[in-house]
Amino acid sequence: MLTLKCPYCGVDADETDLHAGGEAHLTREGPGASDDAFEDYLFMRENPKGVHFERWRHAYGCGKWFLAARCTTTLQVFGTYPAQTLEPPQDIKDAISAQRPGWSWGNFK
Amino acid sequence: MSNAVSALNGKIAPGEVTISEAGLRGMITLRGDLAFSKLKSICTGLTGVDFPTNGQANCVGEKGLCWMSPDEVLILLPYAEVDAALDTIAKGMKKKHHLAENVSDARALITVEGAFSREVIAKLAPVDLHPEAFQPGDFRRSHIGQVAAAFWMRDADTIEVICFRSVADYAFDLLAMSAKAGPVGLFD
Numbered sequence: 001m002l003t004l005k006c007p008y009c010g011v012d013a014d015e016t017d018l019h020a021g022g023e024a025h026l027t028r029e030g031p032g033a034s035d036d037a038f039e040d041y042l043f044m045r046e047n048p049k050g051v052h053f054e055r056w057r058h059a060y061g062c063g064k065w066f067l068a069a070r071c072t073t074t075l076q077v078f079g080t081y082p083a084q085t086l087e088p089p090q091d092i093k094d095a096i097s098a099q100r101p102g103w104s105w106g107n108f109k
Numbered sequence: 110m111s112n113a114v115s116a117l118n119g120k121i122a123p124g125e126v127t128i129s130e131a132g133l134r135g136m137i138t139l140r141g142d143l144a145f146s147k148l149k150s151i152c153t154g155l156t157g158v159d160f161p162t163n164g165q166a167n168c169v170g171e172k173g174l175c176w177m178s179p180d181e182v183l184i185l186l187p188y189a190e191v192d193a194a195l196d197t198i199a200k201g202m203k204k205k206h207h208l209a210e211n212v213s214d215a216r217a218l219i220t221v222e223g224a225f226s227r228e229v230i231a232k233l234a235p236v237d238l239h240p241e242a243f244q245p246g247d248f249r250r251s252h253i254g255q256v257a258a259a260f261w262m263r264d265a266d267t268i269e270v271i272c273f274r275s276v277a278d279y280a281f282d283l284l285a286m287s288a289k290a291g292p293v294g295l296f297d
Contacts, residue, residue, distance in 0.1 A: 008179050009164055009250075014235030017251050060257050061250045062178030 002075055006058045007066050007082050013058055021055030024067045025087060025106065049073055051096055051103045053088060056080075069096060113188070116217035116277035122285035126223030130281060131269070134171060134218045135186035137194060141207035143180060151201040152184060155194050166248035166261040168269075175248050175261065183259075183271075188213055217277035221268040221284055225292035230260060230268055232287050239296055254283045 002015040022045070029041040046052065052072045057065050067085070069078040069092050078099065079092040087108060088096075096103055103109065117130040141148050149160045152174055158167040159174075161182070166175040173185040186194055191211050198209045221229050231238040233253040243249070245262040252258055256276040262268050272280040 011164060011249065012237065013251075016235055060252045062181075064178060 002070075002077070004056060004066075004068050004070075004077060005080050006061055006064070007080050008062050008064045009058065011061065013061055017058065017060040019057040019059040021057055021065060024053040024055045025108075046106060048105060051078070051100055051105050053105060053108075055083065071100070113214070116274045117281055120281060122281070122288065124223070124285075124288050125291070126221060126226050126229050126288040128229075128281060128284045128288055129220050129222070130277070131218040131220050133188040134213065134216075135184075135188045135191035135194070136211075136213045136216055136271075137184040137186065137191060137198070137209055138177075138181065138212050139184055139198065139207065139209045140181045141202065141205065143176075143182060145205065147201060147205070148207070151198055152182060155184060155186065155197060161248070164248055165246055167246070168261070168263060175259070177250065177259075215274055216271055217274045217280070219270045219272070219277070219281055219284060220263075221270060221288070223266060223288070226266055226268045226288075227262075228292050228295055229284060229287045230270070231295055232290075232293065233283060234258070234260070253280060256280055 003012050004018060006013050027041060029038045050071055050073060052070060054068050055065055056068050065083040066080055067083055068080045069088060070076060078095045081089050081092055113133060115130060115132045119132045120130045122128040153160050156172040156174055158169050158172060161167050161174050161176040163176055167173055168185060171185065171187045175183040177183050184194065191213055195209055195211060227238050234251050236249050236251050237243065245264055248259065248261040250259040256272055256279060258270050258272040258280060260268050260270045270280065270284065
């Protein structure tokens with residue numbers, strides 16, 4: 001069972017309290033974007049075996065969206081952070097580096 | 110005016126842990142900037158309790174304030190005082206972005222009272238209710254069984270549960286069944 005700490009409530013929320021929202025840190029291509037970029041935005045997703053960044057919503061709690069960094073193979077959670085950010089905060093990156101040296105995900109490493 | 114009745118009209122399931130529907134209670138959902146001092150003073154003025162910090166509830170008698178999310182607070186009042194309270198909020202928060210809504214009739218309030226009331230909830234919700242983790246004053250929004258619910262401890266032996274009115278019957282039966290099944294000894 002996956003347990004994530006909601007960065008707004010500060011409580012450990014069980015998976016059944018949460019709603020999964022897919023990949024985090026997507027670039028939302030708008031009307032001016034090229035067809036290729038828009039296709040990437042709509043359909044192309046990371047599907048890593050290991051470090052992954054996801055959106056989650058504390059649906060039964062405060063109702064807020066937040067982001068989580070976790071490992072898809074071991075379910076280890078590296079940390080959660082508010083959604084109002086364009087890339088993972090340094091402390092999250094450091095926590096991942098400590099456990100998975102040399103990790104990379106999209107443009108982050 | 111029509112005669113207002115609560116969801117289960119004061120239904121009681123007596124036992125070692127007694128489950129009772131608390132009857133009519135005024136509830137106002139207030140959304141806005143919780144750091145705004147005027148909002149805080151209005152809330153504390155209406156209820157006479159301190160403004161809660163994150164994840165806390167301050168309740169005395171029928172009045173109280175519950176922290177619902179970073180931009181939402183639940184104001185508990187006697188049922189008859191809600192309309193006046195909404196006027197007070199509207200006047201005090203004039204020109205400030207906010208939302209205040211009377212949700213008294215959209216919710217049900219159920220009281221769980223007895224020696225192992227903590228376990229009655231612990232069996233139903235994915236929440237750590239160990240005495241070291243959950244104490245009077247703590248407030249948690251989660252779910253019990255299949256339905257959304259929020260709960261807090263009024264004192265060491267009493268837990269108050271809020272759920273939607275439409276599922277009050279289910280929530281009551283669920284709590285009554287959990288109480289009837291007896292203690293598990295989780296926290297002994």
